[in-house]
Amino acid sequence: MNATPPHDAKNRYLKDKSTEVTDSTLANYKTTLNIFCDWLGDRGILFLNTLTSDDIQQFKEWRGEGVKTITLKTDMTCIKGFVRFCEHINAVPDGLHMMVRVPKPNHEDEVASSILSRNEATAILAYLDKHEYASLRHVMFLLLWKTGMRRSALYALDVDDFDGGPKPHLRLRHRPHEGTPLKNKHRGERDVRISSETAAVISDFLKWNHPGAEDEYGRTALIMSSQGNRCEPSTIQRNIYTVTRPCHYTGECPLGRDFSECEATSYNTASKCPASVGPHALRRGYVTESLNAGQPKDVTADRVDMSLEVLDKHYDHATKSQKMERREDYLIDI
Numbered sequence: 001m002n003a004t005p006p007h008d009a010k011n012r013y014l015k016d017k018s019t020e021v022t023d024s025t026l027a028n029y030k031t032t033l034n035i036f037c038d039w040l041g042d043r044g045i046l047f048l049n050t051l052t053s054d055d056i057q058q059f060k061e062w063r064g065e066g067v068k069t070i071t072l073k074t075d076m077t078c079i080k081g082f083v084r085f086c087e088h089i090n091a092v093p094d095g096l097h098m099m100v101r102v103p104k105p106n107h108e109d110e111v112a113s114s115i116l117s118r119n120e121a122t123a124i125l126a127y128l129d130k131h132e133y134a135s136l137r138h139v140m141f142l143l144l145w146k147t148g149m150r151r152s153a154l155y156a157l158d159v160d161d162f163d164g165g166p167k168p169h170l171r172l173r174h175r176p177h178e179g180t181p182l183k184n185k186h187r188g189e190r191d192v193r194i195s196s197e198t199a200a201v202i203s204d205f206l207k208w209n210h211p212g213a214e215d216e217y218g219r220t221a222l223i224m225s226s227q228g229n230r231c232e233p234s235t236i237q238r239n240i241y242t243v244t245r246p247c248h249y250t251g252e253c254p255l256g257r258d259f260s261e262c263e264a265t266s267y268n269t270a271s272k273c274p275a276s277v278g279p280h281a282l283r284r285g286y287v288t289e290s291l292n293a294g295q296p297k298d299v300t301a302d303r304v305d306m307s308l309e310v311l312d313k314h315y316d317h318a319t320k321s322q323k324m325e326r327r328e329d330y331l332i333d334i
Contacts, residue, residue, distance in 0.1 A: 001049040001090055001091060001092070001093070002049065002089070002090050002091050003047040003049055004047060004048050004049070004086070004089070004091035005046060005047060005048075006036075006037035006040045006041065006045070006046075006047075006048055007037045009048055009082075009085075009086050009089065009091050010030075010033045010034070010037050010082070012085075012089065013029075013033070013081075013082050013085045013086075014026060014029060014030055014033070016085065017029060022152075022181055022183055022185075023181060024152070024183075028074075028078075029078055029082075032074075032075045032078045032079065033078065033079070033082055035063070035075075036059060036075075036079055036082075039059055039062065040055070040059075043055065048086055048091040048092050049091065049092065049093075051083075051092050051096070053096065053099035053100070056079065056083070056096075056099065056100055057101065059079075060072070060076055060101065060103075063075060063076075064103075069103055072103050073102055073103050073104070076100060076101070076102045076103065077102050079100060080097050080100040080102060081097075083096050083097040083100055084097040114277050114278070114280065114281040114284070115277070115281050115284040115285050115288065115317050116145070116244065116277050116281045116282050116284070116285035117285060117289075118285070118289045120244070120285075121145050121282070121285060121289075123249055123250065124141060124243055124244065124249045125141070125142065125145070126249075127248075127249035127250075128141060128142070128243070128249075133201070133204070134201055134204035134205040134207075134208055134209055135205070135209060136205070136209065136223070136224075136225065136226075136231070136239070137239045137242070137243055138201060138205070139201060139202060139205045139222075139223065140154065140223060140231075140236055140239050140240065141239075141240060141243055141282075142198055142201055143157075143170075143194075143198070143202075144240065144279055144282040144283070144286075145282050145285070145286060146194060146195070146198050146286070147170070147192050147194065147286070147303070147304070148282070148283050148286030148287055148290070148300075148303065148304040149172070149192065149283070149304065149305075150183060150279075150283065150304075150305070151233050151236050151237065151279040151280070152181075152182065152183055152233060153172050153182060153183075153188070153305075154223055154236060154279075155180065155223060155230065155231065155232070155233050155236060156172065156173070156175065156180035156181070156182060157170060157172070157221070157222040157223060158219050158220055158221060158222055159206065159210070159212075159220040159221070159222050160219075160220070161173065161222065162199075162202055162206075162222060164199045164200075164202065164203050167193065168193070168194050168195070168196060168198070168199035169191050169192055169193045169194060170191070170192045170194060171191050171192075172188065172189055172190050172191070172192060172305075173189050174186050174188060174189055178217045178219065179217075180230075182305075183305070184305055187305075188305045190302070190303075190305065192303060202222075209226075210224060211224055211225075211226060211227070211228040212228075213228030213229075215229075215230060223236065236279060237271075237278055237279060238267060238268065238270060238271070240277070240278055240279045240282065241270040241271040241273070241276045241277070241278055242267055242270040242276075244275075244276045244277045244281075245264065245270055245273045245275060245276040246275050247259065247262075247265070247273075254275055255274065255275065264276070283304065283315070284314075284315050284317060286304070287300055287304060287306075287311060287315040287316060288315065288316055288317045288318050291316055291318060291326065292318055292322050292325075292326065294326070294329070297311060297312075
């Protein structure tokens with residue numbers, strides 16, 4: 001076996017995976033493996049040819065003390081793939097990856113609970129229509145709620161991807177070499193129909209509030225700040241946390257907090273509000289409410305670029321009663 005330092009193997013692994021996964025996934029791999037390699041260094045393991053299954057198990061136990069089970073599962077899955085790669089480059093004993101134990105969270109641990117309801121979304125949209133009409137934040141929230149698209153897909157949209165004609169729609173395209181990849185790459189490309197009402201808001205935004213600037217690729221982002229820059233995913237995140245705080249769209253705090261003492265009242269601290277949610281909660285809400293309204297699962301899955309398995313497990317938060325109601329129209333008495 002080769003005497004390979006952990007961080008050297010990590011860098012080779014990340015380079016090998018860079019053509020297979022998205023930038024965000026690669027960044028997650030890097031974070032996990034940096035933690036793992038630093039831990040090995042602290043333990044005096046300077047070369048991977050001395051790595052044992054017991055070392056990996058001790059890392060798992062140490063890591064498990066500070067993170068949730070679902071996070072530990074993600075971390076150990078990453079490390080298992082890394083160890084398999086290390087076998088390939090003759091840095092660790094053959095078969096070592098088979099000794100990596102990946103935890104199996106229960107269903108409740110795996111399914112995120114954050115979701116925006118239809119009633120909440122309706123109230124937020126009513127507020128935006130009245131007080132922030134055709135603003136950048138209005139368009140952000142409207143598109144995420146009405147289409148169920150990912151935050152990264154919203155970030156990738158250009159003005160030219162919007163068609164406000166007789167059949168208004170948005171074109172989602174994978175452009176990795178220009179900084180806007182889609183999560184599922186070319187498989188995630190699709191045209192997404194929107195209502196004429198939604199299209200009208202976008203048109204008014206482009207007419208009155210959009211800077212119209214171009215980036216270095218000659219592209220004009222749809223979601224653009226007043227400074228003329230494509231809004232980063234983190235900016236989208238902060239705006240959604242801001243507008244979903246109940247105090248923002250109702251003027252009242254359901255938690256009974258004093259506004260003058262609340263730490264979540266500013267744009268940069270809105271995520272600290274226990275009642276606010278991020279963009280992914282809108283995606284879950286869209287999927288659940290669409291299914292409750294009778295939209296077929298395969299139509300919903302195609303629209304949001306999601307497998308049926310993932311939809312069922314992670315995104316459909318309907319109650320048992322709601323699921324019974326969905327089946328009602330299809331039942332036949334025999």
